[in-house]
Amino acid sequence: KQEVTQIPAALSVPEGENLVLNCSFTDSAIYNLQWFRQDPGKGLTSLLLIQSSQREQTSGRLNASLDKSSGRSTLYIAASQPGDSATYLCAVRRSSNTGKLIFGQGTTLQVKP
């Protein structure tokens, strides 16, 4: 059974700091991995999607890496800003034949001005 874990559960950093959010999964047989952002009481915003054959994806100040063999992904945020404060969720998909994303519990990030 696939399980996704995100550590830490919460993180507080000063503005401008570079930071890394971690995501681990127990079954390395995945189709892709997606990182999301969720603001309080809102839906999810897709940030990056990494195919199982890829090592990393970049979008602006965000860089997501994937090490499938070790069951790990990281989300790197450069030069953090107060507007980055949100909960960040990772989710894995087992195959193209399933619609199911399996989510971690998220990391709540606070960036202090």
Add this chain to the structure above:
Amino acid sequence: DTGVSQDPRHKITKRGQNVTFRCDPISEHNRLYWYRQTLGQGPEFLTYFQNEAQLEKSRLLSDRFSAERPKGSFSTLEIQRTEQGDSAMYLCASSLGDRNLYEQYFGPGTRLTVT
């Protein structure tokens, strides 16, 4: 694209009542998904449709829950005889299929409170 929309955004109901939520996916997205999220947890998968066919259902989707997508466009999720444990955020997502690697785009959610 106008994004995934959900209606209502908030619903308060008394235990034992039936509720129905609606989701409108991004136009041309052939896959539509429902998830449930409780406070402090990640979303949990409920079910998904490809066009009008319901292809996968979670064991979380008890017989009190039913989802439809009659014309392959919008979808409804109905909960019958609501219980306090049904209180959660119900999220809908859609995707285009293999052209964008099934990347899922989420709506704003419907917050259900059962009193």
